[in-house]
Amino acid sequence: MEWDWEFVRQTMPTLIEGLKITILATALGSVVAAVIGLVFAILRMTAPPPIARVTSFAVEFIRGTPLLVQLYFIFYVLPDIGIRLPALVAGVIGLGIHYGTYAAEVYRAGIENVPRGQWEAAKATNLTVRQTWIHVILPQAIPPMIPALANYLIAMFKETPLLSAITVLELMNQAKSIANSNYRYIEPMTLVGVFFLIMSLISVFFLRWLEARYSRVEER
């Protein structure tokens, strides 16, 4: 079977439609992950021991099990208890919870990497807890986190094809339906690969830039 540019041209609009959903799912998923990660991190670091332990276990559990099965769980099991979600919403929640557990680790490491002396100095200069966080701790903790968080953003983007398994019409699913209805697999499947490769090569350059921009904070 030969590569057919005409077929590529015909199917491109459908694939672009899918790409939009892929990007939308990534954007929404990353917002959910950022928020859920923060909740997990705060619970693990400040909640009373029993709650902190339960949270730690939940994080370990979510990280140790496949995203695909978690998506199935959200999409197929929750309707049994009366929560019926549209596929895209279920997918975004699944992505958000899964990558939220990774983000939680990044937050925790970032906050713990702020030297003890900074906390003590804040106390010595009589800053309130709120002032300490906003003016001393977070400005030092957040910049080193940014490259790591961006790394997980790229990882999440690459995992979005899994949403096709719960019927979200994203890039992979569009490609599959084109392939199945035309019995041509080479072009759609290769194009999906090329799309993802291009996007992630661009994001790798972006990531290098972020690293160069934000990882020098400690050297000052």
Next chain:
Amino acid sequence: MIDWSGYIGLILQGAWVTVQLTLMGSALAVVVAFAAGLGRLSRFMAVRALATTYIEFFRGTSIFVQLFWVYFVLPFAGITLTPLQAGVLALGLNVGAYGAEVVRGAVKAIGREQREACIALNLTRFQAMRHIVLPQALPLMLPTFGNNAIELLKGTAVVSLISLSDMTFQAQVVRAQTGSTLIPFATILLLYFVMAWLISFGMRWLERRVSRGLDGVRV
């Protein structure tokens, strides 16, 4: 009341397929990781370029896309693989690319003075790598390899989408036959978690094993 014993058997069959995939995929990944990781440190430009291309390509797309590509596009090039072969190949190559970066990082982390000592002792490059560098680099690689193995285990769920009857696939079968959703999915989530736990437990044991005798070597 549904008779669960038959369905549990089905899921356990799937679990066995998942275990096989994980073991074979990891074996391929380790081989590929060392080949590509050391390839990136090669003296020869061509080898370095080849290894870099491989790593960037497989890290740039997800396991899902690669698996579908291997399963659906390769047949047109005359290579037809069974789902199991396709699964092992895609998983091994994908995780191998991540592993290659780990190998490279660990080898580069071994101090210059070790290499200089090798040159002073007139060891060949192969001898230096085999007897001096790798034994010290291996303990540095293992924790990340453990994480990669867990990633690979999680990746195996994707093969259910190319109709390989792994644990996730069997859970879908049970769901279709019984209409019950909670029990099959909760069961396999638990089984995946136990497997992930076993991997990290085994890796910790291996770490203690290979770092034996290295106390005091590193500062």
